Amino acid sequence: MMKIAVIPGDGIGKEVMNASMLILEKLDLPFEYVWLEAGDEAEKKYGKALPDETLEEIKRCKALLFGAAGESAADVIVKLRQELETYANLRPVKSFKGVKTIHNNVDMIIVRENTECLYKGLEFGVSEGVTVGIRVISREASERIIRFAFELAKRDKRRKVTALHKANVMKKTCGLFRDVFREIAKEYEKYGIESEEYYVDAGCMYMVMKPNIFDVIVTTNMFGDIISDLAAGLVGGLGLMPSANIGEEYGIFEPVHGAAFDIAGKGIANPTAMILSSAMMLRYLGFLDEAKRIEKAVEKVIAEGKTTPDLGGKLKTIDMTKEILKNVQ
Ligand code: ATP
Numbered sequence: 001m002m003k004i005a006v007i008p009g010d011g012i013g014k015e016v017m018n019a020s021m022l023i024l025e026k027l028d029l030p031f032e033y034v035w036l037e038a039g040d041e042a043e044k045k046y047g048k049a050l051p052d053e054t055l056e057e058i059k060r061c062k063a064l065l066f067g068a069a070g071e072s073a074a075d076v077i078v079k080l081r082q083e084l085e086t087y088a089n090l091r092p093v094k095s096f097k098g099v100k101t102i103h104n105n106v107d108m109i110i111v112r113e114n115t116e117c118l119y120k121g122l123e124f125g126v127s128e129g130v131t132v133g134i135r136v137i138s139r140e141a142s143e144r145i146i147r148f149a150f151e152l153a154k155r156d157k158r159r160k161v162t163a164l165h166k167a168n169v170m171k172k173t174c175g176l177f178r179d180v181f182r183e184i185a186k187e188y189e190k191y192g193i194e195s196e197e198y199y200v201d202a203g204c205m206y207m208v209m210k211p212n213i214f215d216v217i218v219t220t221n222m223f224g225d226i227i228s229d230l231a232a233g234l235v236g237g238l239g240l241m242p243s244a245n246i247g248e249e250y251g252i253f254e255p256v257h258g259a260a261f262d263i264a265g266k267g268i269a270n271p272t273a274m275i276l277s278s279a280m281m282l283r284y285l286g287f288l289d290e291a292k293r294i295e296k297a298v299e300k301v302i303a304e305g306k307t308t309p310d311l312g313g314k315l316k317t318i319d320m321t322k323e324i325l326k327n328v329q
Pocket of ligand 1: 263269270
């Protein structure tokens, strides 16, 4: 049996995790699920958002399914990504049939650096009314994430890798990222993989106007966070976007959305992002057939308009999940 850590966390994290587990449990997988606590509620209960026992237990598992953390996100998921060295955050962005948006054939994958940049937590107050935050960009981490993006393009037969940066303003940090990108891009020319660069602001405009110019995108941590929500808006919103955090030895799978307290407890959260995140976990662990069954079922249910209100439907989380369940079998 493979041990899988499960942290529902806060807000809608719990609701979408329950939905996702209903689907996984139908699939007869050789998994033992280890339910753990982390997030705002855990902090209230144990005085620590990521209790030591939770972290120790996670490390004994093969992968982690994570719902959402509220205010304590920086102490939980950001810390987990660093602790488990899951340096690559993968966010596929694909149009769904049946979801009305400005573009209907978006298909890109965002590869976001996950361990450094402004997320290092190096923020200080230097004097009354003045604060600073330090952005860390290293050659080692840049090389690792850029190579990951090109390897992914090679493996999945994608045609182009685009780097988003702001090297004209952040000359040292983004400058280093850009230089490393250019070096590695040269190595992959022989595989027919193109490379391209945009300043992140212009990249955002193009993402809205002509998203088809993007295939694989690689970028630093903070930009990656922002552009993936922008990209979510292109295909129907955060309720649809899964993600994977991959390292040499560990994978964390979580929806791009957070705790969404505005809709928590109402039973209307779209379970798609979490369910597709669990499908990404199955792919990572080598259960490709099962992953495809889940993905197909989700696509069918969405195409038929059997959705939660964020996509214009009338179903509750549990009803949409039941529709998906029917199609998985
Ligand atoms: P974070 O800062 O951690 O990303 P947040 O709580 O600020 O989290 P999100 O949870 O990312 O914000 O979501 C932003 C908004 O998008 C929510 O307030 C909610 O209205 C909507 N949303 C997010 N996820 C879902 C979902 N699964 N189903 C429906 N609507 C969602």
